[in-house]
Amino acid sequence: MSSSRRDRIRADLTLAIVAIIWGTAFVAQRKGNELVGPFTFNAVRFLVGGLVLLPLLAWQRTRDRTTASLQPAPPGSAKAWRGGALLGLILFGGASLQQLGLVTTTAGKGGFITGLYVVIVPLLLAVFWQTRVAPSSWIGATLAVVGLLFLSINLGETLQLNPGDGWVLLGAFVWALHVIVMGRVAPGQDPVRLAIAQYAVCALLCAVSAAVLEWGMWDNIWAATPSILYAGIMSTGLAYTLQIVGQRHAPPADAAIIMSMEAVFAALAGWLILNEQMTTRQVLGCALMFAGMLLAQLPHLVPARAKPKDVAHPPAPP
DSSP states (O other): OOOOHHHHHHHHHHHHHHHHHHHHHHHHHHHHHHOOOOHHHHHHHHHHHHHHHHHHHHHHHHHHHHTTTTTTSEEEEEEEEHHHHHHHHHHHHHHHHHHHHTSOOOHHHHHOOOOOOOHHHHHHHHHSSSSOOOOHHHHHHHHHHHHHHHSSSSSTTOOOOHHHHHHHEEEEEEEEHHHHHHHHHSSTTTTTHHHHHHHHHHHHHHHHHHHHHSSOOOTTTTTTTHHHHHHHIIIIIIHHHHHHHTTTOOOHHHHHHHHTTTHHHHHHHHHHSSSSOOOHHHHHHHHHHOOOOOOHHHHHHHHHOOOOOOOOOOOOOO
């Protein structure tokens, strides 16, 4: 197996871990939002995520000085900080629009509309970046959206858009942009510096928004500490950093399909941990999303058949 194929398989597995963490962290985020405002929750959550990585950054700098003749930072670190700042701005936009929309829309509809970034990513790549998206990725994304519909929406539920649905839909475009920009910025950059810059900018913008819009709503931060710590350490500090690592080798369209599996893992976590029942329709939705993910990855996981070599035939006798 070639090194590039091994890197791609590791990247896909890393992004699958991201989807598992994001899915299981949904309960913590929901509980936290019941106690504090969304901007306050996100500000503290992303601050915690950045603080968790500071010891790792300090260790990296010590190692760099030891192995690189006391150079203050490896080449490209300034680019990593700039890229992380851009990602933090986009992350703030996506998280804010999603939380704003969830005030007036249902969790099921919100989850489905957010998951539409699975098809928005290849659409934006094709229209604005003239990037060719493999047919298997388009088909896989379509299967994932249908599965997401089965998993998130009751068949009798109307899909009329209310103002909250509109905010979440705008957020889905921002999440798609985050995945695309991550795919452009992450390759060749240090994931720790990139992650810390991203969290710092997002936390700062959330804190300013909380100071303006949620003044006096911080009394319950202590009560929300368990939810904030889980979301900050696992969903932010670990999962978003692993997203950077995974997208160094996985194309944005395929990465979006893998990470959309968070909806499946959220449903499975509810079934295993909270004893929530899963209907046949939801199980079918999980299966369709899983099939879409596998289909998108198939060309990269199955080695291409070697073309038969031309056999030299002796010249025909006169």
